[in-house]
Amino acid sequence: MISSADALQPAIILVRPQLGENIGKAARAMLNFGLTDLRLVAPRDGWPNPNAGPAASGADIVLANAQVFETLANAVADCGHVYATTVRRRDLVKPVVTPEEAARTIHAEAGRSALVFGPERSGLETDDVALARTIVTVPINPEFGSLNLAQAVILLAYEWSKGVALAQPPLNELDPPAPQADLEGLITSTVTMLERVDYFIPPERRTATERSLRTLLTKPAWSAREVQMMRGILGAIEKGPRGN
């Protein structure tokens, strides 16, 4: 039963996880609710990690199939919807949803989603969160927030699993959002164009401006076709009037 929904399963992405034990616990949490697509970005102690297996309590299949990436951008390249899980408020202006709302959206939309979790102590960096369209925050006791990595994973996996029985085949024929790699292509080419016209002046504001640009172009959830159209428009305007 779970396997029939595999194609729509969200990937669970652990960014720079520190302890192998926590990777194992996350795998166990996932498999309890039928999730199997585990991706690791630059795990601190390398991979495989001998401490992961015992902590997985039998969820070995998840560890065996885990994929390792050097960057988060690579890990989400095939994902149309990237959700960053955070506890603290961020300066980034992005929609913030509960695990329940995220799960509902994941089931409703076509394409693969990614649920991204930061390192045990520090959580996701601002640049990691910038890759996401949406932030997921578990509402916890403001006077005692102490949710560990595997607990955050299990709550998201649990919410996702609730929709499995009810998950409809994607009836809507809207184009799904472009894979993240397409979006990165648009962002990169726009930055290049803007460099050529000296847009990033003064230089000390460049990081902030680039981040705003990323938010601007990530927000639309454009399809691959739409991303292509936007690139075409920018390219045509840059090129100027056609010669005779």
Next chain:
Amino acid sequence: MISSADALQPAIILVRPQLGENIGKAARAMLNFGLTDLRLVAPRDGWPNPNAGPAASGADIVLANAQVFETLANAVADCGHVYATTVRRRDLVKPVVTPEEAARTIHAEAGRSALVFGPERSGLETDDVALARTIVTVPINPEFGSLNLAQAVILLAYEWSKGVALAQPPLNELDPPAPQADLEGLITSTVTMLERVDYFIPPERRTATERSLRTLLTKPAWSAREVQMMRGILGAIEKGPRGN
């Protein structure tokens, strides 16, 4: 804020828990979601247990206030609604609900409820379950059910917390979408730029292309500030490199 709901908080009752570490983890799980009424029935290694504190990661108040009882009957004596959490099916004929349904009922009914959890390995005995009016079962992967005590507690606590009015996600302060007039300004100026670079060729496709452009720029729901940024980007690219 959490304390205002104390009168209606369900008690978390651990029946014959084995490891102090798991009692500490359960306390931590509880406090994350604002629950503080921990009750222990005949803990195997007595109480207090020196291993509980470190595992509670700061949820000491829950451990300090934990009450110890000799029997489950005593522990639930002041509770009007007793929910027994189980994984396996039981011969007892009782209603079986999900954590979500249990949480809804707990919030809807007057009086104190009890959520009862069995020992780590064996779960609740049939005689314990017999005390309950309702069975709560977390729906898990039928091919891999490996939920530990603290995980079961956190899922129930999490579901309960959803019903606490103030435990909502922070109101997000996203900019609202720009007024339609701003959006029209962006669309019109983009069309003008594209005309200048002979984008609308062949002319007979112009209507369809303009419609796609409108869809492209309408979909993002950009704020006024973002619409302005997009206009700035397009203008900068059109203008080309700054003269010296």
